[in-house]
Amino acid sequence: MMQEVVPxxxxxxxxxxxxxxxVTILTAEHEISVREQIETAAGTLIAFYFYNSRGLYKLIYTIVAKNGTVQAYAEPDGILSTLLKGPDQQPWVSIIPYHPDKELEISVPLFQPGLTEIPKGKRPFPGQFICQVNQSAVFYDVDIWSDLKPDRLLNIELCCRILSYA
Known part of the structure; x- marks a missing residue:
């Protein structure tokens, strides 16, 4: 079961x-490195790395509402997130949970991931989320450094079995 994000x-x-x-300005003592952002009903959802004085980072999700208020949450168990929208238009995340022997990516709801069964991990895909169609998220990848590699599309089915209701 995935852990909840924490304030x-x-x-x-x-x-x-x-x-x-x-304009909303976020100021950190050391460094913030933005990974990506998407629009949600609650406002702009931004995923970034928040660095400390030793150069270590936490993966942070921040919602900046249209009125400028900010809510931020730390990811307790993963790196390299990709933000997307699920079938219900709620924010989801494709993330690589920590595992000492393998690097597999899973897609789960950003909030209350513990309510769903953890899907089987797949090899990470470097593409960007472009849209949500029915129960799937569609990603697109292009290698800008190569004229020989074709563009790629990936369709990820986002059907997670509900374990319990709150």
Whole structure:
């Protein structure tokens, strides 16, 4: 069973209204490295690495609402996340849970992943989420450094069996 993401409050946030838009600024003591972002009903969901003074990082998910409020959560058990939308348009994540011997990627709901059975892991796919169709997420990958490699599409079925209801 996957662990829940946990609230994270180790950076400063500021909101400023400019002539063009409302701007939200996240400030960290050391470094933030953005992985990617998607739009959700709650606002912009951003996945980033939050580094400490020793150069180690935590994977953080942050929702910046349209009014500038910020909610952040730390991923307790995984790296290299890819954000996507599930069949119900809720945020999901394809993530590589820690395992000492293998590197397999799984796709689970971002919030309350413990309510679903952990799917069988698959080899990581380097593509970007482009859309959700019925019960599947579609990813696209292009090697910009090679004229010989064809573009690739990947379809991941997002049907997880519900273990219990809260």
């Amino acid at each position: 994270f409050k180790k950076f400063k946030t500021e909101t400023e209204q400019t002539g063009a838009a409302l």
